[in-house]
Amino acid sequence: MLKIAVVDYDMGNLHSVCKGLQHAGADTVITHEAAELAAADAIVLPGVGSFDPAMNKIRDRDLEQPLKDIIATGKPFLGICLGLQILFDRSDEGNETGLGIIPGNVRKFQPEPNLTIPQMGWNQIHLTQPNCPLWGEIDTNAWVYFDHSYYVDPSSSPVAAATVTHGSQTVTAAIARNNVMAVQFHPEKSATIGLQMLANFVGMVDRAL
Secondary structure (H helix, E strand, C coil): CEEEEEEECCEEEEEEHHHHHHHCCEEEEEEHHHHHHHHHCCCEECCCHHHHHHHHHHHHHCHHHHHHHHHHCCCCEECCHHHHHHCCCCCCCCCCCCCCCCEEEEEEEHHHHCCCEEEEEEEEEEEECCCCCCHHHCCCCCCEEEECCEEEEEHHHHHEEEEEEEEEEEEEEEEEEEEEECCCCCCCCCHHHHHHHHHHHHHHHHCCC
């Protein structure tokens, strides 16, 4: 059975993500040990909260360089919510630098009349990389669950794998580049569609072995 390591840096509920991966047939391990991450077949980096505390905790646990090294090997990697944002260079939310895996910054939604910030609840995504492995059997305008005030703004638009529109603002909802995929929404809270996305990731990992 393939093993997926879920990164534990004390920033979110990891068990619901594990349940979704296990539902798809993967064995999961929650860890902050670099050796366990390196030994796994794939990495999932979830997270909820703020950018600076997340980066501080990653650095406190000496995970920054191991994560960069593991991604550089080509190992399949999935970031979720805050785990997407910290892949970028920096955030308007704080002062810390991110992992810098994906060039670009994290921006805050701009206020609009009658627009609720954070975006919390269900919204439709539009797939801009329809052949991304995460999107197998997913409708091009699927409904998924969001909870965020900040969004990623990649320097290179082709890295965007999906967009979402909140008010009049259309922003990146997912990215994909080589072995790295990440989503702003919560697949583990997105019912059968989210479970299908996690199953697609597990299937991709299985095919890569």
